[in-house]
Amino acid sequence: MSGGKLSPRQKMINMMYLVLIALLALNVSKEIIKAFNLMENSLNTSTKNLEAKNDLTLKAIVSEAADKPDAQAAAQFAKKAKAISDKFIKNIEDVKADLEANSEGRMEGPEHMxxxxxxxELTMGDNMEVHSNYFLLEKKPTRRDGKPYAFNxxxxxxxxxxxxxxxxxIDLLKVLDEAMKNPYLGGKDDAGYTKNLLNKAASDLTKKTSLIAxxxxxxxxKTTEWVSMYLEHSPLAGVFALLSKYENDARALESEITAKLAESVNASKIKFDKTMAVISTPSSAVLQGQVYEADLILAAYDSKSDLKMTAGGSAVEVKDGVGKYKVTGGTPGEFNYKVQIAVPKPGGGTELKEAEGKYTVFPSIAAISADELNVFYVGLDNPISVAVAGVDPSKVRVAASAGNLVMVGKGKYQVRIPVRQGNECNIAVQAQIGDRFIPMGNKRFRIRNVPKPVFRVGAIALDKPVPLSSLKIQSRANAVLENFVYEGVKFTIQGFKFIGIGRTGPKQVVCNGPSMAPAQSILTNMRSGEFIMFTDIRAVGPGGQVVYLENAATTIQ
Structure with missing residues (x-):
């Protein structure tokens, strides 16, 4: 039952069998007989699974054999190993059939399944004589049913x-010896790699296989004969379990040999079954004026592989062949990390593939800035910009404590305060981090009315004497905002009173709207040195706001 260094599976099977034999010695017969049947069934299932696995491995080798002489040779040796196992299992099944025929077969009914x-369960599972006589006292060239044995x-x-x-x-291990001598396998020009692979496999399997009696x-x-220990002094149910164990051992050894043959021709190499687009960039953080650079790659990967990956020295979860590296940003700054992926080599072992990555942690602070001044003007669309480093604008919330706030673009907003009800407006910012929104900062802006415009006749300011000829050609009066931060803010004159003081005394006229036409009748009769005045000047600004302008007066030059 021993065979050098055994695999954990074989150790477990051997231990189970020995424990059952030991318990049998304590006369726990009924339960132990059932346990032997359970073990027999478990081993039969395992043997079938190994056979299916071996068939898949053989197909993989054959798929490589179309134009590769080494794969063609490996396929022939794998088929030979399978034939040896098939023959062995056929012989053991013949022995089982003979024993069943000589011991009233198996019991019927679901309670025995x-x-x-x-x-x-065997009808005579606890019998100790039928198989003893069969194995130790009889020597016949044919089975009890008259059919010839597959072995003599x-x-x-x-x-x-x-x-x-x-x-x-011996025959199974000899397959590896023959493969080592084959010119396309052990003799191929690969610096002795394949020969060493097969040689080591033969040495290891010789030590650890359980296919030994x-x-x-x-x-x-004193020496205890194997036949006496396992075939004579075990109940019939134990013998059937033992024979199933050796069938399993044969398939297991075939499996090891077939796997090594597959390795020798790269039939067990990683198979890439999926592709994905990968963006590789030195850094995802770019300052204004810097160039963002990225490598765009179509990557092929094996979604069924169980690759071992680490990042920054810690194991990375791998799902469907893709590793997911996650780290929570702590201290602000730039951080580097090394990635290692253990890639299986066709000849066994692994090869480390390494790469370096880096990421930048920014402080959780929102940048809030007015596009002009830190002032919101009543009645105007006041533009502001909001940005949270490392957070997409679509995941940023912005709120204003006064007026109305409207998003007009990524990170761009307008604040309109229709009526002044205070002196300040607070802009608060939150950013979505994970599944919750976290406050990122706020900023206060002063609220101010739009300054009053100044009166102009056409484009003429009345802060000094004006030629009469210049006044006569002006068709309208205007309200002008001088040096205002926002371009395009306009006021329109709604009306005013014009007074002309000349040699014949004062004359006045009321002008409705910006037109200077009513005032021209007075200006026509005035001369140099006389005085003019504009009073009760009304103008309407953004949002329909009506303001009264300062009176304007000058002397005619």
Whole structure:
């Protein structure tokens, strides 16, 4: 039952069998017989799964063999290993059939079918004689049903089964030896890589395989024969479980050999089954005036692979072949991290693929700025800009404590205060971080009325004497905002009173609207040195706001 360093699976199977044998010695027979049947079913299922796995691996090798001589050779050796296992299992199944025929077969009824879809309990599962006689006392070239055995029992049947197990192991391991000598595998020009791969596999499998039947030495130095220990002094149910175990061992050894043959021709290499667009950039933070640069890559990857990835020294969760690196920004500044991906090599082992990344942590502060001054004017659309470093504008909330705020573009807003009800307006900013909004800052703006415009006759200011000829050609009066921060803000004259004081005394006229026509009748008769005045000047500004302008007067030059 031993064979050097065993895999955990084989250790478990062997241990289960030995425990059941030990419990049997305590006369816990009924429960142990059922346990042997459960073990037999479990081993049969495992053997079928291994066979399916081996078939897939063989198909992978064959798919590489179209124009590759090494893959063609590997496929032939894999098929040979399968044929050896198939023959062994056929022989063991013949022995099982013979034992069933000699022991009233298996029980009927659902209560004896302990595993759905498996084999029922043996009718004489606790019998200790039928198989003892069969293995130790009989030597016949044919089965009890008259059909020939697939192997020639030249010895007692028990010794023949022992030889069958050991010879099958030798034949399977010999497949690797032959592959090493093949010019397309062990002899190919790859600096001895494939030969070393197969040689190491043969050495390791020789030590760890459980497909071995050998006599055991007791602590007192006496030898206990394998046939006596496992085929004579076990109940019939235990013998069936043991035979199923060796079938499983054969498939397991075939599986190891087939996998190594696949490795030798890269049939077990990573298969890329998906693609994705990748944007690789040194940094996603760009200052004004800097150039943003990124590499655009179509990346192929294996969505079914279980790659091991680390970033910054910590393991990264891998889902569908894609690693997701997440880190919470702490202290503001630029941070670098190294990425390592362990990529399986066709010849076994892994190769580390490394890359470097970096990210920038900005302080959680919103930049709020008026596009002109830190003043909001009543009745005007006051533009402001809002930005939160590292946050998309669509995930930023902005609120004003007075007036109405309207978004007019990414990070661009207008604040309109129709009526002055205070001296300040507070702009508050929140940003969506994860699934919640976090305050990012606020800023206060002064609220001011739009300054009064000054009166003009056409474009003429009345702050000094004006030639009469210049006044006569002006068709309208205007209200002008001098040096105002916002361009395009206009006031329109609604009306005024014109007074002319000349040699014949004062004369006045009321002008409705901006037209100077009513005043021209008085100006026509005036001379140099006489005085003119504009009073009760009304103008309407943005939002329909009506203001009264300062009176204007001058002397005619």
């Amino acid at each position: 302990l595993v759905k879809g498996g084999v029922a 029992p030249s010895k007692m049947r028990g010794d023949a089964v022992k030889d069958l197990i050991n010879n099958t192991r 050998e006599d055991q030495k007791n602590t007192d130095g």
